[in-house]
Amino acid sequence: MDSFTIFIDPDFPVEDVETIANRLTSLNCLASGFIPPPVGLLDIAALMYAERCDEIETTLIVDRNLASRMAQLAREGAPRKWDRTTEIAVKLMAFAQAMNLDIEPGLAFHELAHRDGNASAQAELSWFRAADRGAAVKWIDVALGRATKVDLGPVAEPETHDLAKPLMRWRRNYIVALKIAEPALIGGKAVNSMLALFDWMIDDFILAGPAAMYAARYFGPLANKGRMMKSMRSNDRERAIAGAKNAAWDITYVSEFCRRTRSGEESGRQYIFASGDQALIDVASIITCGPEADEDGPSLLERLCEWWPGREGRVIHDRYLACIERVGNGRNRGTDLTGDPIGEMILQGEGWLRSWPGK
Structure with missing residues (x-):
């Protein structure tokens, strides 16, 4: 068996980082875009080996709630409250800075701009940049409860991205979310x-795989449906629209x-997705499920059967694979459509949701 030696700076806080890694693992807040090593997704030696020997950089993709908590700590100097989401955000930033991992928050601030406007998102992004400057010891002290306040320096220079610009991927996913609302x-x-x-x-x-798996998780008998499609039955139908938009962002x-x-x-990168939303982690985790189970994880069928116990899980699995095969055989829906079919489908879906007769 091959062996290797990694030399770590004597000042590197190994025990603290391992404690944080173990807690993040127990919180089940991460989905890996690669097959993690047997020693664990956040193992210090494994991540260092990937970076130094395999020349693979690891990037964390965080959702809006986590990015906002990181920015809030930089802006205000202390967490407003210590709940599960705050704990994940603080420990994740501490681990990332200690391990020299990149954090990609871009989509989180597109979501914020979509809801609160470009100026608000740009301001919070500047505080996120301040949080992400590189102050691992300070973040570790907060993460482990050794400090309740922290000074991460001044706000970063504002950036000029148009974060409020509509994203085509989000618009397509919004159509699916509106469609999910109908049978719901x-x-x-x-x-x-x-x-x-x-x-x-x-x-x-189109066969939108992530959206299909989100729906499979949502319609499954074990799902907490109210958290995945919020306010669907509200008397205020704009709240139902907001719930569908939130699902589209997820x-x-x-x-x-x-x-x-x-x-x-x-x-030369590998990605880890982080969220405090358990259903969202469940959906993101399914992307590495292969057709057959192995020592690295369950098959797609096994994962679907966790959401749909019994025969129904196999029925959904087989229909999904049949759809993939049909797409692979040259289906090319929509190339001959004129006008703005995406916009028209959004208007149609919103119209149905607003006028739902059961309101």
Whole structure:
């Protein structure tokens, strides 16, 4: 068996970083875009080996809640409250800075700009940059409770990105979220709703894999549906619209994670997605599931059967694979459409959700 030696700076806080890594692992807040080593996803030696020997850089993709908590600590100097999301955000930043891992927050601030406007998102992004400057010891002290206040320096210079510009990936995922809302409100057998969604994707839209898996998690009998599609039955139908938009952002995080993971090998990067939303981590984790189970993890079928115990999990699995095969055989839906079909589908879906007769 080959062996290797990694030399670590004597000042490197090994025990602190291991404690933080173990806690992050126990919080089940991470989805890996690669097969993690047997010693664990956040093992110090494994990550150093990947960087120094394999020349692979590791990047963390964080959702808006985590990015905002990181920025808030830099802006205010102390956490407003110590809940699960704050703990994940603080420990993740401490681990990333100690291990020299990049954090990619871009999509998080697109989401914030979409909700609160470009100026608000730019201001918070500047505080995130201040948080991410490199103060590992300070972050570790807060993460381990040795400090309750921290000075991370002044706000960073504002950037000029147009974060409020609509993202095509989000618009497509929003259409799917609006479509998921229909059977969610009409009711009926959940597996039929899932199969109907596959049919609609193939016949009238595109086969959006992350969105399909989000729907599979949502319609599954074990899901906490109210957290995945918020306020669907609210008397204020604009809250239902906001719930569908929020679901579309969740799906877009998974699709961005998938996109970067697919391109990672060429760029010498590997990606980890982080969120305090357990359902979102469940969906993101499914992207590394292969057709067969092995020592590294379950198969796609096994994971779907965790969400859909019994025969229904296999039914959904087989229909999804049939859809993939159909796409692979040259289906090319939408190339002959004129006008703005995406915009029209959004208006149609929003119209149905606003006028839901059960409100």
